Amino acid sequence: MxxxxxxxxxxxxxxxxxxxxxxxxxxxxxxxxxxxxxxxxxxxxxxxxxxxxxxxxxxxxxxxxxxxxxxxxxxxxxxxxxxxxxxxxxxxxxxxxxxxxxxxxxxxxxxxxxxxxxxxxxxxxxxxxxVPMTLLGRKNLPANNAQELAAWLKANAAQVNLAHAGLGAVSHLCSMVLRQAVGVELQTVPYQGTAPAMTALLGGQVDVLCDQTTQTVQHIKAGTVKLYGTTTAQRIKALPEAPTLAEAGLKGVEVVxxxxxxxxxxxxxxxxxxxxxxxxxxxxxxxxxxxxxxxxxxxxxxxxxxxxxxxxxxxxxxxxxxxxxxxxxxxxx
Missing domain, CATH: 3.40.190.150 (Bordetella uptake gene, domain 1)
Incomplete structure (x- = not known):
């Protein structure tokens, strides 16, 4: 019983x-x-x-x-x-x-x-x-490195489309950190998840995306996006040749x-x-x-x-x- x-x-x-x-x-x-x-x-x-x-x-x-x-x-x-x-x-x-x-x-x-x-x-x-994050741009973005990207963002702030995976997503947090580091307000474009945000970047509908390596390494290695650096304090094993953003001259963007x-x-x-x-x-x-x-x-x-x-x-x-x-x-x- x-x-x-x-x-x-x-x-x-x-x-x-x-x-x-x-x-x-x-x-x-x-x-x-x-x-x-x-x-x-x-x-x-x-x-x-x-x-x-x-x-x-x-x-x-x-x-x-x-x-x-x-x-x-x-x-x-x-x-x-x-x-x-x-x-x-x-x-x-x-x-x-x-x-x-x-x-x-x-x-x-x-x-x-x-x-x-x-x-x-x-x-x-x-x-x-x-999980490290990576800062990416569409393949035909004029900027070729992190310092050029910061200058391009400042010069084109009103027209830039910065994608993220929705309110509260880590890509959203990274976009806040990026805007703070560059010192300009940027237009953000929320998507319902990382997959559609990445699709928009690949298709050139948006300019910049900060997203984690679980979603980005394959596209980086395929050369379908521009990589500006990782948001880590040290270089990462998955992308040993990629500089950190701090190394590349864009300090203050550390998000993991x-x-x-x-x-x-x-x-x-x-x-x-x-x-x-x-x-x-x-x-x-x-x-x-x-x-x-x-x-x-x-x-x-x-x-x-x-x-x-x-x-x-x-x-x-x-x-x-x-x-x-x-x-x-x-x-x-």
Whole structure:
């Protein structure tokens, strides 16, 4: 017989029943050990997109350590905030976790009404990988290097079309950083994702796009776009001949797509420890490392693969972007 009461049998005492059910579920958690069933890894973006590709590679490797499948669930909408809110409100039992990128740091400034608090509504598991960004121009853009690009942007500011993948996307953040570095206002053109933004650049409908290597390396190597540099502090393995923008004379444009894994607040420490251990193991997996290298992504240092590493990074990134977003006057309801 199940000793735990069913909430539906006490309609007048839903709160009390809910608390009893949670207590019973946590008791069962401790008795049965964790994990005893598949873990769902929620991805805020579409299947096949950059975050999804990272999640599937890392999730498959984590499943080998956990002894249970890690099932990917794509929950799209509202710039990733729908998925984050969903996980924040999920049962804190270790079976529903979130992988998200820089959007966790920018959402508090971008959205007037956010249904979660990124700092307090989650347990932190660890950072995963960094994906460098590249600054590209259409193939026939007159500027041939980063310094010429900055001069061209200033001279043609009223006519320039700067593409990005939508409000809150990292390409959108990069466009803000670029405008700040160049010192001019530029017309931005939002698209529903990186794929249509890249299609527009390839077709010459827009002039400039800042996007991550997972989407751009193939086009750079094919010579169908102009590469002005990477938005990283050092040169990257995927494009060793490409200078950083700072090297090329355009300073102040440093943006990297970083990813972190989160669980609902109150998730038991046993689950968090096992999830972190599985994440660390996955990031040492040769298959994962080979896949990330293909994408131009780089596994973060071990110091960042920790709950505290992710917590402190999220705080720093939130503080970095807040004044920039406020100055740009960009908000979503």
């Amino acid at each position: 199940n000793p735990c009461p069913q909430a539906r049998s006490l309609p007048a005492l839903r709160t009390l029943a809910g608390a009893a059910l949670l207590a019973c579920s946590l008791g069962a958690f401790a008795a049965d050990g964790y994990p005893s069933r598949p873990v769902t890894l929620v991805v805020p973006f579409a299947a096949g997109g950059p975050t999804d590709v990272v999640a599937r590679a890392v999730g498959a490797a984590m499943s080998r350590s956990l002894g249970q499948s890690v099932v990917i669930e794509n929950k799209l909408g509202a710039g990733g905030t729908l998925a984050a809110a969903y996980v924040a409100k999920a049962a804190p039992d270790g079976y529903t976790v979130l992988i998200h990128h820089n959007g966790m740091a920018t959402a508090p400034s971008l959205y007037r009404k956010l249904p979660f608090n990124a700092q307090t509504d989650f347990e932190f598991i660890g950072q995963v990988v960094d 797509v970083w990813h972190g894994v989160y669980a609902p607040k109150g998730t038991p420490k046993e689950a968090l420890d096992k999830l972190n251990g599985a994440l660390r193991s996955a990031l040492k997996d040769p298959t994962v490392n080979a896949r990330m290298a293909e994408l131009g992504a780089e596994v973060v240092p071990e110091s960042k693969q920790t709950p505290e590493g992710l917590r402190s990074w999220l705080k720093a990134e939130t503080e970095r972007y807040a004044p920039m977003i406020k100055a740009a006057g960009v908000y979503a309801d």
